[in-house]
Amino acid sequence: MSTHRHFLSNCEAAPAARPQSTSSYFSFANKWSTVVLLISGLVAIGAFIWWLNIPFIEDIFTSSAITLTMVLGFQLYMGNSGILNWSYIGYAGIGAFASAIFSMEPAVKTMQIPTMYPFLIKLHLPFSLALIAGALTAMAVAALVAWPLMRLSDSVGAITQFALLIVFNVVLSQWSQVTNGPRTFTLGGLRYTTLWVALGVASVVLAAVFYFKESPVGLKLRATRDDRHAARSSGINLVSTRYIGYITSAFIGGLAGGLFSHYILSITAASFYLHDLFVILSMLVIGGSMSVSGAFFGTLLVTLARQGLRQVELGLTRSGFEASGATEIVLAILMIVFLIWRPNGITGGEELTWNSIRRRLKSFTGRKKQSAKSQQQED
């Protein structure tokens, strides 16, 4: 009975010899080893870069930790529900503006954005609270608009999300009394998002997104992704399950937006539009949208690739070639290539766990031994 073909099917003989441990403790520990591995990796890289103390590299790390937070929130909804959520970047924008409005000193606000509503000028919260308040604002907006959209699946679902993004973008870029309209919104304060803040938030969000995936709601959402009719006949309420995922994702998007605005210190609505969505989408697709590890490795890989390509681009421009935009083209082609040959990304939709590393190592050493053996035979 091996009618079902899969890339792992050559492992099918294995389970009999190596009975899968059903011990709940070990499987639980192995499952959560993903979070431990990814966060310790992140912290190790962060600590090393902090120790290096080169501002240029520190900046790259901080901004990619913010991006990681953003990709994780994107993964939470898109990865678990299977619906491309275009409007996600809009929630990042809402979080960015809202948290900035909450955190700025009233005096600075009157100076920077004279058109702002007086009641908004009066608001003032410390950075940490402002960050959460901004994320809650994004979540509240999502909670207000999302309910009727959650019924829609597939391309219809994606198109409505796209329309929603257009709405968000127009509102953010025209509402002078809140976002300073099309003009740049300058925060004019301290850079609150330091390396450690970005790292800390990204780590907490990583654990939270993983927890969500494994929670009952996350499990239900993944079931609706696999087969929504079967999911409904198994007692899953499609609309409310998606709704919870969507607003949680908007919260994390808002959080990432808030980190971003307190890092870059001057934002416009254009900072939260298709270009940035494309970048986080390419990260998720290349990493593998179905797993948290995919979001992590996609962010890592694409950040490294983009930095490398940017250097190449700069070098070419300096030597006389006009190569601006080459990074985006390479990224787009990479995304297409992945969608054709590895639609589940480099992680294949799996999580990085102790067991998966052990297996990888074993098969690697096994292959080495085998090749050594075959060489001996040839001799």
Add this chain to the structure above:
Amino acid sequence: MNKLWKTKTSVVNPESESPAPQDLILQVSDLVVSYGSIQVLHGVSLDIRRGELVSICGVNGAGKSTILKSIAGILKPRSGSVCFKNMDVTGKKPEQLHKLGISLVPEGRDIFPTLTVEENLRIGSFGRHEPKRYAEDLEDFFHLFPILKERYHQAGGLLSGGEQQMLAIARGLISHPDLLMMDEPSLGLSPNRVDQIFDLILELKSRGITILLVEQNASRALRIADRTYLFSNGRIEYAGKPDEMGSEVDITSVYLGAKEGGMAS
């Protein structure tokens, strides 16, 4: 009600012509269902008593799967009614019907391929289950479906066809349904897997579970069913005991579509 499959709740006498109303678990009357403008069911009525194994047979396109989907709430009937446990449930959503105790094992081993066996089973238990009994039930399941224990942490999509079917049935069962509906459980399986599936259905029946079975393998289904409905073109041709079906209707004509004046050539 929760111990339904471990104890025989009621012994049904299929001989009795007019069952007491409390024995009736499902009553479908004059159900009309259409896909867009194409009418598939033309006023179908059937009923099932507690503990019965009822089979529905008929050719492709006779409306067998359609009636299951309508009872499960996936399709909305145009007219007619569905009564479950003396409650009118016509037009209710699938998730509500699942809560009430209707479980559908869909055609084509509709499991969740990217979820592990464990997660597939957990999905089935949501909504209608006390967490305390889950572990206990799992033990029972591993006895019924030993393969699931072996593959507990593997993705559902990696299982073989027969194993996926076992998983689909297990998922349907773990919610302790009052009515288990199975749509073509033996479709596309190797002969010895088909034997396993039918053994399993008999085992479930002996545990007192009410089962509505749609099966293309009519001879096998008829051998184990208490009663049967023969569908043809969205209507019921025959309803009653399986062994009397042969004398009541011309099965060949129903199956081969030769109504009057021989086969259309």
